[in-house]
Amino acid sequence: MSKQGFCAQSLLEWYDHNRRDLPWRAKKDEKPNPYYVLLSEIMLQQTQVATVIPYFYRFIEHFPTINILANADRDMVMSLWTGLGYYSRARNLHRCAQEIMRKNGEVPDTVKELKALSGVGNYTAAAIASIAYNVPVVPIDGNVERLTARLFTIDAELPKAKKYLDEKAGHLNDDLIAKQRAGDFSQALFDVGATICKPKKPSCLSCPLSRQCLGYKKGIAETLPRKVVKSSRPVRYGIAFFIQDREGRILFRKRPVKGLLGGTLELPGTQWDLKPISLDNAKESVGVKGLFEDKGCIKHVFTHFVLKLRLYKRIEKIDLSFRDRDELWYSFDDIQFLPFSSLMKKLVQLGFD
Structure with a gap:
């Protein structure tokens, strides 16, 4: 004892x-x-x-x-x-x-x-x-x-x-x-x-x-143990773009190594902010042009906030330029061998639906 x-x-x-x-x-x-x-x-x-x-x-x-x-x-x-x-x-x-x-x-x-x-x-x-x-x-x-x-x-x-x-x-x-x-x-x-x-x-x-x-x-x-009641998670909003080339490959970019989902691949998109952003402002911010189809919104819960991310899929042929970003193109089959978060996998699947 x-x-x-x-x-x-x-x-x-x-x-x-x-x-x-x-x-x-x-x-x-x-x-x-x-x-x-x-x-x-x-x-x-x-x-x-x-x-x-x-x-x-x-x-x-x-x-x-x-x-x-x-x-x-x-x-x-x-x-x-x-x-x-x-x-x-x-x-x-x-x-x-x-x-x-x-x-x-x-x-x-x-x-x-x-x-x-x-x-x-x-x-x-x-x-x-x-x-x-x-x-x-x-x-x-x-x-x-x-x-x-x-x-x-x-x-x-x-x-x-x-x-x-x-x-x-x-x-x-x-x-x-x-x-x-x-x-x-x-x-x-x-x-x-x-x-x-x-x-x-x-x-x-x-x-x-x-x-x-x-x-x-x-x-x-x-x-027991007694805990201070936590406030509800804040909601953040963003827009992501699903863009394919003529061979069906998808455009991605790599997130910074440090930070949330660091080092993983993601669809190009806006920052995640406390206020929603318009499609036109999102296109200008990311550097994409053309017509896009609204594929819907995905809700994803992180430890400290809830993310509502809307996906837009490009309809026409590619005509875009990224500002100071390397372009990474991968097929759907490549995804299983690359560092993708579960959030991005859900978005890619939504893009194909």
Whole structure:
């Protein structure tokens, strides 16, 4: 039993019988593959497990080792990432693999060294260190914060309570057995948080920690942690143009490497602003001429705003000039091999409908 009244034994006993079977996890009595752990943890940043699984399989099929990933073409990495979102993660993953190969080819085994890699922050470094190398550190994500708030009835609002929550969570592994089985302990916390101690309707009666949980005993578990009510997402508007040449190829341009959807290909279009733009102003802004057919509007939800993007398809033969932009023409069949966001794939499909 730790000083703060948390017993790791019951959690680990539950985990031994209920652990999730995930493709990056080592089987019982097998050593974890540090590359698999690193890859999965970067993919899991702000993304649910069910969404990540097919992408993980896709990556290890094309890049079975970190050396192969490091030497891969970046556009191929971006292409295989398409649809997973937060594209800076793909660029960072590629750089991270190259950084590892430049050093000694081994995924680092300390939190400090891991944090020095591109795209690896405090949580990801702790998760990789504990799972891959059994380093006794608690990776603190939203699941662990929620579990901690309920265990100790910490009712201060997030994000103000985050520092205190993280301090409490960092001592969950005070028990010797938690330190001896650091990787299992971290994954047990993740599994309880994901399958039992859920944000809504937690399954408290099935929880291995219910006897220790003050939130459950007081009947307020589901209300914790308390969060400041977020305002609704603002709406942004834009226009995109679907333009083909005589051979049916589509005109694209590449987004800047830094920023939203960085490094991916997109249809030429306007900036995304808080006010709608007219077609004439959009054509002048982008540098296109001719007659266009209105193909409709796509709504796409990003983390911080909602985008309403209207698509116009050029009717006549090509007569356009771009201002200081390289012209990139690709066929529909090329798209599966190139770095396209799911948003752009939806727009291209709309252009063909």
